[in-house]
Amino acid sequence: MSENQPTISDRIQRELDRLTRAERQLAHSILENYPASGLGPLATLAKDANVSAPTVARMVQKLGFKGYPEFQTELREELKSKAKNPIAKHDTWAEGAPSGHVLNRFTDAVIDNIRHTLGQIDPDDFDAACALIGDPERALYIVGGRITHTMAEYLFLHAQVIRASVTHIQSTSNAWPHYLLDVSEGDVFVIFDNRRYENNTLKLAEMAHAKGAKIILFTDQWRSPVHHLADFCFSSRIVVPSAWDSAATTLLLVETLISAIQDQNWAQTKDRTERLEDMFDQTKLFRKFT
Structure with missing residues (x-):
């Protein structure tokens, strides 16, 4: 196969x-x-x-x-x-590597992944998940693993600007149970978990689910075990001609999610962005050319 x-x-x-x-x-x-x-x-x-x-x-x-x-x-x-580990995945592609430059082969694979992934997603489910994530009345927790923490951090950085009460949990940290102390029924967990699924991530999801939290899972085409607990599960195609899986399709979904939730309460998002920019000006963090 x-x-x-x-x-x-x-x-x-x-x-x-x-x-x-x-x-x-x-x-x-x-x-x-x-x-x-x-x-x-x-x-x-x-x-x-x-x-x-x-x-x-x-x-x-x-x-x-x-x-x-x-x-x-x-x-x-x-x-x-x-x-499959990265070496085994590389060997699979090396055996039947198609002709053409890697730029074209890789891009073709990513485009195919995106097309297939979007064909499997119910827009109503995506909208409902965005509504939960953008709801300022619900605390938002974002969780990633060894590799997928990059997606979690990217979403966390933007969600912090868009809304209040956002927490980034490092599922690989021994301190993650501490974060569950303040979880209330109806709070939202966004979890990223791809193949070679992590035991810590599943245990965290089980404990959050037991407290009545809503779980939104971003996973791969085979689906993390967390999907049994998830209110919404979005599976991305991740296979490319590489020893490593691709995050491109997942990133597309995350950036689309960010775009959607910023518009849910734009007045609040705009106010938070203006206050953040004012703090940037005070700290002179970024160079200004005007």
């Missing part, structure tokens, strides 16, 4: 409206514990979803597979892709 091909999760979500009631019940059961739910015997999957074995066979065929064994083979390939 090529990492840029649709995942089985993608296929299920794309076909949901065309499935029968029993098949939809099965689909939701698979997604609930994806991909592990599909790795056992067919009879076990049918029992867990409370559907018949023929229902499983029919839905697998609707997803484009000849049978359950082929379905499972692709699931196992997805699991291998999830676990």
Whole structure:
């Protein structure tokens, strides 16, 4: 399986409206514990979803597979892709590197990632997530991991200007439980978590969820385990011809989010920006040419 091909999760979500009631019940059961739910015997999957074995066979065929064994083979390939480290990812691309300059190859991959990602996002869900993040009545917590902390910091820097009560939690820090002391029901957590998903991030999400917080997850095409707890989950395609995954699509979503929330309460955002600029002038942090 090529990492840029649709995942089985993608296929299920794309076909949901065309499935029968029993098949939809099965689909939701698979997604609930994806991909592990599909790795056992067919009879076990049918029992867990409370559907018949023929229902499983029919839905697998609707997803484009000849049978359950082929379905499972692709699931196992997805699991291998999830676990790849940078060296393994580089070797995958090196074996079949296409011709052409890296600038073109890389850009083509990013554009394809963006196109596929946007095709999977429900605009209403995105708007609802933005409304939560921009709501000044809710405290906002932003969390990233070893690599994704760059996305978290970028969002945090802008959100601080746009609204009050914003906290950046370093999930890799031993002090992150301290931040949970003041979390109230209805507060919002924006969490970034891509493959090689971090245990600290999942535990933090579980504890925030237990306190009644709303969780908005930005993850990859295979989806972090945090998605089971998330009110909104936005999956980005991340595979490019590199040993490292791409953050370009996630950054696009983050910058779009920033644009949306600044307009939700522009008067407040404008006032905070003017006060911040005044402080910059006082500190002479930036050079002025006028």
